[in-house]
Amino acid sequence: MKGALxxxxxxxxxxxxxxxxxxxxxxxxxxxxxxxxxxxFVAGLLPLARLVLGGTHGWFGxxxxxxxxxxxxxxxxxxLVFLCASLAVTPLRRLSGWNPLIRLRRMLGLFAFFYGVLxxxxxxxxxxxxxxxxxxxxxxxxxxxxxxxxxxxxxVPLAATSTDTMVRRLGRAWGRLHRLVYLVAIAxxxxxxxxxxxxxxxxxxxxxxxxxxxxxGWRLVDRWRSRR
Amino acid sequence: MLIRSTPRHxxxxxxxxxxxxxxxxxxxxxxxxxxxxxxxxxxSLQAQTGRPELRLQSRPGPFGTMERPTPYKDVTTxxxxxxxxxxxxxxVKHAGRMKTRPWTLAVEGAVNKPQTFDxxxxxxxxxxxxxxxxxxCVEGWSMVIPWVGYPxxxxxxxxxPTGNARYIEFVTLADPKQMPGLRASVIAWPYTEGxxxxxxxxxxxxLTFGLYGEILPNQNGAPVRLVVPWKYGFKSIKSxxxxxxxxxxxxxxxxxxxxxxxxxxxxxxxxxxxxxxxxATERRIGEDGFLTRKRPTLMFNGYAEQVxxxxxxxxxxxxx
Numbered sequence: 001m002k003g004a005l006x007x008x009x010x011x012x013x014x015x016x017x018x019x020x021x022x023x024x025x026x027x028x029x030x031x032x033x034x035x036x037x038x039x040x041f042v043a044g045l046l047p048l049a050r051l052v053l054g055g056t057h058g059w060f061g062x063x064x065x066x067x068x069x070x071x072x073x074x075x076x077x078x079x080l081v082f083l084c085a086s087l088a089v090t091p092l093r094r095l096s097g098w099n100p101l102i103r104l105r106r107m108l109g110l111f112a113f114f115y116g117v118l119x120x121x122x123x124x125x126x127x128x129x130x131x132x133x134x135x136x137x138x139x140x141x142x143x144x145x146x147x148x149x150x151x152x153x154x155x156v157p158l159a160a161t162s163t164d165t166m167v168r169r170l171g172r173a174w175g176r177l178h179r180l181v182y183l184v185a186i187a188x189x190x191x192x193x194x195x196x197x198x199x200x201x202x203x204x205x206x207x208x209x210x211x212x213x214x215x216x217g218w219r220l221v222d223r224w225r226s227r228r
Numbered sequence: 229m230l231i232r233s234t235p236r237h238x239x240x241x242x243x244x245x246x247x248x249x250x251x252x253x254x255x256x257x258x259x260x261x262x263x264x265x266x267x268x269x270x271x272s273l274q275a276q277t278g279r280p281e282l283r284l285q286s287r288p289g290p291f292g293t294m295e296r297p298t299p300y301k302d303v304t305t306x307x308x309x310x311x312x313x314x315x316x317x318x319x320v321k322h323a324g325r326m327k328t329r330p331w332t333l334a335v336e337g338a339v340n341k342p343q344t345f346d347x348x349x350x351x352x353x354x355x356x357x358x359x360x361x362x363x364x365c366v367e368g369w370s371m372v373i374p375w376v377g378y379p380x381x382x383x384x385x386x387x388x389p390t391g392n393a394r395y396i397e398f399v400t401l402a403d404p405k406q407m408p409g410l411r412a413s414v415i416a417w418p419y420t421e422g423x424x425x426x427x428x429x430x431x432x433x434x435l436t437f438g439l440y441g442e443i444l445p446n447q448n449g450a451p452v453r454l455v456v457p458w459k460y461g462f463k464s465i466k467s468x469x470x471x472x473x474x475x476x477x478x479x480x481x482x483x484x485x486x487x488x489x490x491x492x493x494x495x496x497x498x499x500x501x502x503x504x505x506x507x508a509t510e511r512r513i514g515e516d517g518f519l520t521r522k523r524p525t526l527m528f529n530g531y532a533e534q535v536x537x538x539x540x541x542x543x544x545x546x547x548x
Contacts, residue, residue, distance in 0.1 A: 055518070064306075064316075064317075065302045065305060065306035065316065065513055065514070066306065066316070066369060066511065066513060066517075067517050067518060068511065068517050068518065069369075126517070126518055127522070129521035129522070134506060134508070137506070138505070138506065141501075142503070142504055142505065144504055194504070195504070197504075198486055198489050198504060199310075199314065199414055199415075200413065200414050200415070200485060200486075201314050201412075201414060203314075203412070
């Protein structure tokens, strides 16, 4: 199975690797893998559970003095965390040789999109209260919001083509399309970076920027090596 | 033709208030009474910690808003005081180690009577007043805070500014031993702010020693701070150690680190956006959130009647 996956990976770009058809995968999937997926699914919902239970029952210390701000920041941070995790799959798989990791990538990516949607909804609903004029003005005039919006828009086609059917139908184009995730990551980091720019407070966003730089840099180096 | 007449002593069916309606009215009246009591409690500024030694003697002052004061817990746990860290709960966690006694405030520069005030003398310099002010943070949230203090003008009068005194520069304590946040180079330390002389002498400008009837908690800028309610919150500098009367416009910490984002005046102005967000609306802490939308921000934070004349003829977009 490892051999089969490795053989299908096009040289130089692991992120664009097509995934084998569903039938083949279910046949090959060991039992523990479905357990791991379930665990990841539950873990991925924990940040949301924390917000919901914090808001309704005051658990985990509630949502603090400015709940809308806390929810906005939490959902944005988790979108970035899952984005980084999905980008880490290929390097980790290649470095460790542990190929089943690829089976978790789609869920990680979809969780990034899920928290991105919650982040956007929090802004559009609870921050702007559907004031379309104000939202459009924000997106056009404020670079940090432009970047956040761009990151979200670019994730939409990726989420929409995440099904087995779409992977099959798009073939090689699927891999090319999904390279958009690199732009998503850059836009997301810029969104966060510029948000923090006023206070020169880069302590947290700096780590994400470094991580994304590492994950994308690894791909550049990998590609350069395989060309030689 | 049948004409139905109603006996005069009986009310028309249309006149009878349905049960549902009068019950709702009663609930409304009860709620209003309860709110009135709560308002009265806030008005009398009852002790929040239950520690009588923290009480400040004060009398009701002018300019009070009738809006509901923000709960004491929110006022004292959601703070920007970067000397103690960048997160809103850093000040309440770390400001406890700041020593507020002994404490002195040095007044220097273009004055006839430069002097260093001991905090105890400063507390007795003028009668304390309760001032319930709106506080609008540049970040887009706001509170209503019952402060205790007296007009800064009282202090200014005592030191007799000379003709060269056109601005006042204010400086916060900067002691790395007591303030862990100073390790981060967020802005230029010590935190420095400034006011034009007429702004400093305006009766709204409060030299502040307490909130909710008690001496200031450390995280709120103990033992003495400024409150300038028509300007964004960061102008209301905390834990003052120095006041300098100067001729030229002081370079404030925020102007030094981000001049494109923060101006010297920083008057609350819904029409002048911050480069990274609009200032047209604000979220009142404890009130606006998931259930109610943000409220419109008022020009000069609602104090236009008192202060608009200070800026007559000025382009407030340019002098933001």
